[in-house]
Amino acid sequence: MCDACLIESIKNSMLSRRALFAGAAATTAAVVASGLTTARPALAQAAGKVVDLTHAYDGEFPTFDGNPGILYEPAVKFDESGYQLWKLTIYEHTGTHIDAPLHFSADGASVADLPPERLVCPLCVLDITAKAAGDANAMVEPADIEAWVSANGAIPAGSCVAMHSGWAAKLGDPSFRNTADGKLAFPGFSKAATDMLAGMDVACIGVDTLSLDPGNSADFGVHFSWLPGGRFGIENLANLDQLPATGATVFIGAPKHKTGTGGPARVMAVL
Template sequence: MCHACVIDKVKTGMLSRRDLFRGGAAAGVAAVAAGAMSARPALAQSSGKVVDLTHAYDGDFPTFDGNPGILYSSQYDHDPDGYKIWELTIYEHTGTHIDAPLHFAPDGASVAELEPENLMCPLCVVDITGKAADDANAMVEAEDIEAWVSANGAIPEGACVAMHSGWGAKVGEASFRNTPDGALAFPGFAKSATDMLLDMGAACIGVDTLSLDPGNSADFAVHYSWLPAGRYGIENLANLDQLPATGATVFVGAPKHKQGTGGPARVLAVT
């Protein structure tokens, strides 16, 4: 057989196998998608709109303790090295980030151990902007969950229930973190609400503030009950005002470092 014929035959075989793999990959993706949808029938039928719920952050982004949450050290520069690399020092609970069960439970799951199916959730947005405008430490309480259910239907099992307090718009202002006299002040969840959400089977809660508990909390009751129950939380969410109360699906790009108590995450919603 001539050399050219051998090359042609090899090309033909490669193309045939490529088509086969493409078909197999497409079938595999369809099967995974079908499996995910059957596991979570309440996931949104997407219209294609994606909303980024993640704040971009640097050392100036507000943190609970007031210290910079991320530090940059330049290791290589375009001039003279021809490329750029930063060495980063990142504190787990800064920026838009995950609180894993291990954060408040010694035997809780680390962020690397969160179940993948719990990182893709029907999203329920509970709007408390009205009362948060009057009280910087306003809370999502049991009656707010009841009112949401009355207006929108049941909280889907495996849902992410997010508090929209309007605080996301305050990032960059001192009032995002504290009162003029320096006291921590921002909305959060009440234990009455999260106990109800535990019974409803919610997978996680999210807030557009620095903490799952309100700023004036003295006992971190939500952290000490929600996380040890095997659930997780998301803090410092952005752009919740761009989403409906129900009908969106949230995709939580959680970090996966072993023994992690949490960490910065990219969180996206699809409607």
Template sequence: MCHACVIENVRSSMLSRRALFTGAAATGAAAIALGALSARPALAQATGRVIDLTHAWDGDFPTFDGLPGITYEPDKTIEADGYQLWKLTLFEHSGTHIDAPMHFSADGISVDEIPVEQLICPLCVIDISAKAAEDANATLDPEDIEAFIAANGDIPAGALVAMHSGWAAKVADTTYRTNEAGDFAFPGFSKAATDMLAGMEVAGIGVDTLSLDPGNSPDFGVHNSWLPGGRYGIENLAGLDQVPATGATVFVGAPKHKRGTGGPGRIIAVA
């Protein structure tokens, strides 16, 4: 399916879901805010090792639409003004960034309205890199969550659940975004998996790829269900191979501009 067709399908789906999720967003956000209080004990588990889960970002960083996510214009220079200052033009959804509920819901909360209690979370990393090596559009599925729980124990309410597909290693290559035919091709969550995580009162999900949905998604099913429920996502994570499956705490440095549908962030884990 062409990229423009995908976006048009999503636009019509968002409008039909607006009324459905208006109440759900408020209920979901309240439940997560309560669950997020359980994030605090995770701080005591850390040994003090700090891992940056954020890619360095410039106009060459891959974006969904293929356009530069950020451009620089000199505003002040040492030679002329005695100090330096860039004028930046950026798209909210570029680099390692947050998807706020408002991104896929006209009535969803904006990025500045995400409760701060939801931005310090126990981090759970589910590794699907073996599947992703075989299938560029592999998905994190309910059985992956079940296997994670069997090996590591329950996923706590208020957690950030991150998908580690190994895709971050491809970020400098065109295959991070598309396959040889020019079609989107990258791993993501399945809607069945995120529905399962929503029932566990997870605060947010994260991926080391361009999108919460896999590249071959025709309708952004995860975006359309997860975000309007009052939850957030993080895309283009780095360094997930350096953190344990459980036991780390993640600090989500979300931007705080009003009416924001999301924005570039600094994501840091302490393990």
């Protein structure tokens, strides 16, 4: 084929592709306009900034019971086979992870049963860093929720409400998990607060600590009330300090193993 013919052929091909993409874009716009898509308005309005709310973790990452949350075992070695992979032993409630309803109920929904529309939702960030600086077991209380609503407007139904206590900055220091004498100590939600959020049809709550309940909880009141109600939680969130109180959409990459009580998750926020 001559050079001129080749150039003309490429030009025609590019024009055809442009027409195809333009048609696809027009079709997508029509679908959105007609309301046939389930995408939330917050996604369409996003500027495209992505904040990773997930800690990378290994066997050194702090856990509630103090035991390693993930174990690595070489299954295939590169120097022997030309490729490599690990055999992993993972405990569900380690790292940045989800607590599914089944975690604290005999027959609640497993992590595989969580409705997908609950995994993409508006994110509301409650900042209690000032309170937590003076009290390692500080809690989100109804007054904190009321103050947030007064400043930012109503909490949307189906949203994720996350506690920002500043605790993620302690990761790598023993104080992330416990006091100097070994007692568990970290902020969490109060049951009164989560009861209020349940009445608002909030889909999930999140914390930047090891547990939805504060470290000194004796009864796990939040776990026993929030999760059996069909809602879920996210523990060990990262980078909440990079987000505004409102305006972000959270994407919760929940694992989907059958009968799972929870599991490590990749959680990201889009602004």
